[in-house]
Amino acid sequence: MPEPRRHERIADELRRAIADGRYPVGATLPSEAELAAAHGASRGTVRQAVSALLAEGLIGSRQGARRVVLSTTPSQSFTELRSFAQWARAGGRSAGGLVLSSSWDVAHTDEAGLLQVRRGAPVLRVLRLRTLDGEPVLLERTVYPEWIGPAVEALPDDCESVTQRLYDDTGLVFAHGEHHIDAVAAGTADAEHLRLRRGSPLLRVRRTTTTADGRPVETSDDRYRPGSVVFTVRNSTQTNPLARTRTAT
Amino acid sequence: MPEPRRHERIADELRRAIADGRYPVGATLPSEAELAAAHGASRGTVRQAVSALLAEGLIGSRQGARRVVLSTTPSQSFTELRSFAQWARAGGRSAGGLVLSSSWDVAHTDEAGLLQVRRGAPVLRVLRLRTLDGEPVLLERTVYPEWIGPAVEALPDDCESVTQRLYDDTGLVFAHGEHHIDAVAAGTADAEHLRLRRGSPLLRVRRTTTTADGRPVETSDDRYRPGSVVFTVRNSTQTNPLARTRTAT
DNA sequence: GAGTGGTCTAGACCACCTA
DNA sequence: AGGTGGTCTAGACCACTCC
Incomplete structure (x- = not known):
C-alpha cells in the first residue's frame, strides 16, 4: 500500500x-x-x-x-527546487558540495529586506561550490539570518545536502521559495571556481527560501555554469506558475 | 458584475x-x-x-x-508567458515588434520533433526584434509549421502582438507552452540587434507553444538583453511549477 | 442531443496544529 | 479538546464540444 x-x-x-x-x-x-x-x-x-x-x-x-x-515527460520534482542534492539524486547523479568560505557580517539593505531583519543585523555569509558528478556547476553565495546561522556553521564543510542536514538536525523545513532568474557575466571569483573565462555568460538565480509560516531562512545568489543545467517551465491558460518581471529600477 | x-x-x-x-x-x-x-x-x-x-x-x-x-506582490500573469505584448501592456509599458527577416525553409531534425512534423517539412522562419518603450530587449528566432505559416506571413511587419492578431484573424489560441531557460553568449546577430558586445551574456528561453489540443504552433529561441527582464518563479512544497533539467547530451 | 468538463452544494470523517 | 485544513461522497445544473 x-x-x-x-x-x-x-x-x-x-x-x-x-x-x-x-x-x-x-x-x-x-x-x-x-x-x-x-x-x-x-x-x-x-x-x-x-x-x-x-x-x-x-x-x-x-x-x-x-x-x-500534452507531454509524456514527468516533472517528478516536488522537492527539486528546494534542494540541489535532492534534485541531483532524483536524476541519478551524484552531488557534491564544498564550503569555500563562511563568515559573519552585517546585513546590507537589500538582504535585510529579503530576510526580514533590520539593516546591519548579523548574518552569516557562506560561499559554496556545488558539483555534479565531480564537475563544478554552481557557485552559491548564501546569506543566513542570525537565528539559523549557528546550525549552518555546525555543518561539515563538504555537506552534500544542506536542506537535508538542517532538517535532520533542527527539524527545519524549507517550504516556500521565490526565484528570480536572469543572466550575468562571470566575475573573477565565478570564473576561477567554475573554471571558465571572466565575462562568460552565467545563469543566475537569486532566491529566498522560507519556512511554512513564511519566515525567511536564507537568501542566495546562485550562478550556474551554462550547459550544465536548464530550467524548464510548463504553463498553460489554466495554470500559471511563472511571472516575467521587469527589473526594479 | x-x-x-x-x-x-x-x-x-x-x-x-x-x-x-x-x-x-x-x-x-x-x-x-x-x-x-x-x-x-x-x-x-x-x-x-x-x-x-x-x-x-x-x-x-x-x-x-x-x-x-507569503507574498503581497501579485503574479497577475495569466496570459503573460504567452504573449510579450500582453505582458508589457499589463506592466504599463509599450511593446514594439519588427520583423527583420522571414523565409520558408525545411525543418531540421530537432525542430521537426518539437513541431511534430517530419524532417525536411516546410517551415517558416521569422527573425523578430521586440522592443520595450523603444529599447530593443528581445530577439526572437521563431519557426512555424506549414499550416500556420501563411497566416503569420500575412501579418504586418511591425505587428505589436502576434498572439493577439492570430487569434483575431484565425481564432487560434496559444494554450500551452514549454520553456527551457538558460544563458548563452551573444553571437554576431544578437550583438548587432540588441546593441551590445559579442560574447555578452544573454538570457535564452527556448519555447514551444501548442493549441489546447497539444498541436504545436511555433517553436522559438528567444534571447533577452540582460537587465531588461527577469523571470520569477514561486514554488512551495504544495505546488511545484518548475523543474530543473539536465542538458540533453 | 448526448457526452463532457466546470461549477456548486451539503454533509461527513480524519489528521494535524494550537491551546 | 476544539479549531482547522485535507479528503471524500453524492448529488445537481450549466456551458461547451462533438457528432
Missing part, C-alpha cells in the same frame, strides 16, 4: 500510464465518469487527481472536450 | 485584500468556514478560491493551521 490518499493513487496511476506510452501525446484520457467508476471513487476525487496532472502541465483541459495528453 | 464564477470572485477579493495590505506578509487568512459564511458559499467553493492563491504562491497552507500570507 504505497498511498493511502485515493486521489494521489489515481494521479500516480495516470502519470504512470502516460509515461508508459499507454496515452501518447495527443491522446485523450478517459472521462471523469469512467475514471470514477474504474477506481470506485467519486467524481470529486477524480477531479482532484487530474487537476494535479493539469498543474504539472502533463495534460490540457477544455470544457466540453476530453482531456488531452 | 465582473465575474459570474463565485470562486473567482472570492479569489479576487482575497487577492485584493492581500495587495491592499489588509493581510500583510505573515498574517493568517480567515478560516474556510468564516469565508464561506461571509460569501454565502459552500466550503468547496471557498477551497477552490484559496487553492488559486496557493498555486500563485501568495499563501501557504498546512493541515491544521490557518493559511499564511
Whole structure:
C-alpha cells in the first residue's frame, strides 16, 4: 500500500500510464465518469487527481472536450527546487558540495529586506561550490539570518545536502521559495571556481527560501555554469506558475 | 458584475485584500468556514478560491493551521508567458515588434520533433526584434509549421502582438507552452540587434507553444538583453511549477 | 442531443496544529 | 479538546464540444 490518499493513487496511476506510452501525446484520457467508476471513487476525487496532472502541465483541459495528453515527460520534482542534492539524486547523479568560505557580517539593505531583519543585523555569509558528478556547476553565495546561522556553521564543510542536514538536525523545513532568474557575466571569483573565462555568460538565480509560516531562512545568489543545467517551465491558460518581471529600477 | 464564477470572485477579493495590505506578509487568512459564511458559499467553493492563491504562491497552507500570507506582490500573469505584448501592456509599458527577416525553409531534425512534423517539412522562419518603450530587449528566432505559416506571413511587419492578431484573424489560441531557460553568449546577430558586445551574456528561453489540443504552433529561441527582464518563479512544497533539467547530451 | 468538463452544494470523517 | 485544513461522497445544473 504505497498511498493511502485515493486521489494521489489515481494521479500516480495516470502519470504512470502516460509515461508508459499507454496515452501518447495527443491522446485523450478517459472521462471523469469512467475514471470514477474504474477506481470506485467519486467524481470529486477524480477531479482532484487530474487537476494535479493539469498543474504539472502533463495534460490540457477544455470544457466540453476530453482531456488531452500534452507531454509524456514527468516533472517528478516536488522537492527539486528546494534542494540541489535532492534534485541531483532524483536524476541519478551524484552531488557534491564544498564550503569555500563562511563568515559573519552585517546585513546590507537589500538582504535585510529579503530576510526580514533590520539593516546591519548579523548574518552569516557562506560561499559554496556545488558539483555534479565531480564537475563544478554552481557557485552559491548564501546569506543566513542570525537565528539559523549557528546550525549552518555546525555543518561539515563538504555537506552534500544542506536542506537535508538542517532538517535532520533542527527539524527545519524549507517550504516556500521565490526565484528570480536572469543572466550575468562571470566575475573573477565565478570564473576561477567554475573554471571558465571572466565575462562568460552565467545563469543566475537569486532566491529566498522560507519556512511554512513564511519566515525567511536564507537568501542566495546562485550562478550556474551554462550547459550544465536548464530550467524548464510548463504553463498553460489554466495554470500559471511563472511571472516575467521587469527589473526594479 | 465582473465575474459570474463565485470562486473567482472570492479569489479576487482575497487577492485584493492581500495587495491592499489588509493581510500583510505573515498574517493568517480567515478560516474556510468564516469565508464561506461571509460569501454565502459552500466550503468547496471557498477551497477552490484559496487553492488559486496557493498555486500563485501568495499563501501557504498546512493541515491544521490557518493559511499564511507569503507574498503581497501579485503574479497577475495569466496570459503573460504567452504573449510579450500582453505582458508589457499589463506592466504599463509599450511593446514594439519588427520583423527583420522571414523565409520558408525545411525543418531540421530537432525542430521537426518539437513541431511534430517530419524532417525536411516546410517551415517558416521569422527573425523578430521586440522592443520595450523603444529599447530593443528581445530577439526572437521563431519557426512555424506549414499550416500556420501563411497566416503569420500575412501579418504586418511591425505587428505589436502576434498572439493577439492570430487569434483575431484565425481564432487560434496559444494554450500551452514549454520553456527551457538558460544563458548563452551573444553571437554576431544578437550583438548587432540588441546593441551590445559579442560574447555578452544573454538570457535564452527556448519555447514551444501548442493549441489546447497539444498541436504545436511555433517553436522559438528567444534571447533577452540582460537587465531588461527577469523571470520569477514561486514554488512551495504544495505546488511545484518548475523543474530543473539536465542538458540533453 | 448526448457526452463532457466546470461549477456548486451539503454533509461527513480524519489528521494535524494550537491551546 | 476544539479549531482547522485535507479528503471524500453524492448529488445537481450549466456551458461547451462533438457528432
